[in-house]
Each structure stands twice: as C-alpha cells, then as structure tokens.
Amino acid sequence: MKRANSATSLILLPKASDGPNVSFDRAAALAETLPTPFLVLSTSRVHATIRTLRRCLPRVELFYAMKSNPDSELLRLVSGLVDGIDVASYGEVVLADAAGVSPERLFHSNPIKKESDIADCVRHGVRWFTFDNVDEIPKLQAQAPGADVLLRVAIQNASCVVDLGAKFGAQEREAVPLMIAAQSAGLNVRGVAFHVGSQSTDPGIYLTALLAARGVFDQAAVVGLELDTLDIGGGFPVTYRTEVPGLDEFCKVLSQGLTDLFPESVRVIAEPGRCISGGAMTLVVRVIGRSTRNGVPWYFIDDGVYGAFSGKLFDHCDYPLMPMKKGPTTECVVAGPTCDSIDIVARDQRLPELEIGDLLLVPGMGAYTKASATSFNGFVPPVTVVEPDERASLKRRRVGSRVGRMEPAGSRMAAEPLVDTGGIAARKAVGRPSA
C-alpha cells in the first residue's frame, strides 16, 4: 500500500504497480476544469528514470525511442535529457524537429524503409540508418550514399511481450556477408544493432544478445571490417499489473556484459522507449454509463481500446484500474465509449460499486498508448496535462534550449496545469462531452 500525497486519499495500489503520478485529490481537482480523459505527465518521473539509466549505464548514449510516446511535451522534455532520438520514419523526424531536436541527434532504427522515406530523412540531415537484409542496400546506396549503417541482428527471446526478433534482424550467419555487401555499395558499416524485444522480463537476455553481437564483431574483424558502434536497443520493462525486475537489475547485467565483451573504444547506444515514457503518464478517466448484464455490473468509461487503451490490443498490455471510490469490490466489466464490442478495457479487475461521474486513475499509461490511439467514433484521444510544479522544470529547460515554445516573459505560470492545447481544441471541435 502506498500513501498518496494528500491527507484524505489513500491510493490502494495493486502490489506490483509503479503507482500513479498524481493523487486522487489532485486528479479530481484537475477534472473539475478539464474534460476527462486526460493524461498527467510527471516530469519528475522522467528525470528519475533517465538519472537511473545514466547512473547504471554510464558509457551508454541514450536515444529515446519516440515511437513509444511522441507527445510534444514529453518529447521536448526528454530530448533535453538524452543524447538523441530514435526515429522510425520521416514522420517522426518531423515531430522531433518540431521539438527542437537537431538532425545529427537522430538515429533511424527501422530496418525496412520506403525509399522515399530514406530520401526525406537524408534531406533533413539524418546520417545513421539500420538495415537487416540485402534489398535495403540499394535503397540506402541510392538515397543515402556513404551513410553510417548498423546491421540489425535477430535475438530470440521467450521472455518478452513484444517479440521484435520474430519480425526483424538478420541471422548471425548472414551478418558479415550483408556487411560486406553494404560496404561494397559505398555505405559506411559501423556496427551491430539488436533489440531483445519490448517489455522483456529476463535481464539475462542482454548477455545472450551481447554475446551474439560480439560474435559478429569478431567475424567482421576477420574480413577486415573494424566495427566501432553497438546499438543495444530498448526492451527495459515497466511494472503494470505484474511485477517485473527493476531497471537497476537489468542495467547490472548489461553493464557487466559490456565491460566484459566490448572495449571502451566501442561506442554503445541504447534506444529506450517504454521505460522512459511508461510510468511518466497516468490516465484519468470517468465512468460515463452503467448497466448490468447477466448479473454482472458493466461500467462504461470515457476512454477505451480505440483511445489510450489501444495498448491493450497492440502492446498486449493490461493496465491496473484504480477507483477513487473505496468499498467492497465485485467482479465487473469495464468498457470503452465506442460502439464496438471489442472495446473492453477489463474483465478481471474487481471494483467497488461505481456511479456515473466517478473517476478512475490508470498508472503506467505513457508507452504505446496514446501513440496508437485513434479518433474512431469521434472520440478524440486524451490530452496531456503537465502539473504546474512540474511545468517549472519544463520551462527552466526550455529557457536554456534553442528551441521550444517559450512562454512569453511575465506570462502566468502557477495556477493552471499546462495542457496540450491542440488536443483540447480538437476535442472541443468535435464537441466531446464530459460526464
């Protein structure tokens, strides 16, 4: 059990959850003026996660995988704290540019690219790309001659939720022939990339992956290719309803493996997404309708699997629902607001009897949630709210940075939370009602 930062509301956490980043009282106060659903961004959580990564992996450069959450406020904050941004498309390059990230800090990690996407990225100034098969080479040769490239190798991992090795990566035996072909095509082959799979729960998988990468480095050296860069991807897990090992534990295995297998002369970069964005946002939703079916209570809330809960489908993720109301709990069904029957948020979470208007907090809603949300049925995805005290650190950072939407001098800072106004405007435009 954890105590919320308010005297009157105790937050009963599912034991394993990393917890919400906003108290019930504060969420209720915000919901008095902001229509639900909304996501509360905790900048202190972001700072804390990145501090942990820096402390535990001192030699590793961090490239935030913005695919996990490209929210403009988050991106602006994170980009000021990390070394660069991992992008998967030109569309992400455009968003990173809007957040003030310069092109030399971008790394294109998608092994399969449309040729026009490569051309657009190169025109913007992106220099680093990943590939994992022979057909990618002529595309890069034509559009990105002389670019720095990493070969992605596949890692088999039974202990991850999103098995990226099933879709991407060359086999170890294919690696050096592919590197030779790329080098012959005039590309600058710099090293090896891997991703152990997202929401990976076994820290030991990093050692397996590092050994595979070491093997490729050694085989490449035999044919005269001196590799100097290793990309260890993402994969660090977040606790949702089931407890997972902490970041320190993962980093310990990784750090030791790097020390043992790769000299300091090898540049190591990582592409963490989920572990930075996941715990950084808590979703606030309202009950907007009720019914009883076969004796089981159903609660309809104002966000669902077509919105921020899209991670339930695409990310195979199960989020803890935390009711503001206390009392005896019963089995129930929690459903989203759309007219589709797939829009079910939870069937196995016990809740007290809820009424229309009641609030629920959903922690851990920062990664692969709003990023894949749609506006199906006219329900606009939740806006992002940055709390006032949290906003102060955001503003301090902006003042020191070259880019960003700086507040005009003397603007009011304290009273209201900073809201992603584009989203709010969009929501008003479609007249989304609040319960």
Ligand SMILES: Cc1ncc(COP(=O)(O)O)c(C=O)c1O
């Ligand atoms: C190439 C690449 N890098 C980084 C990431 C981020 O991974 P994670 O969110 O597990 O940290 C992904 C996720 O799909 C990816 O495909």
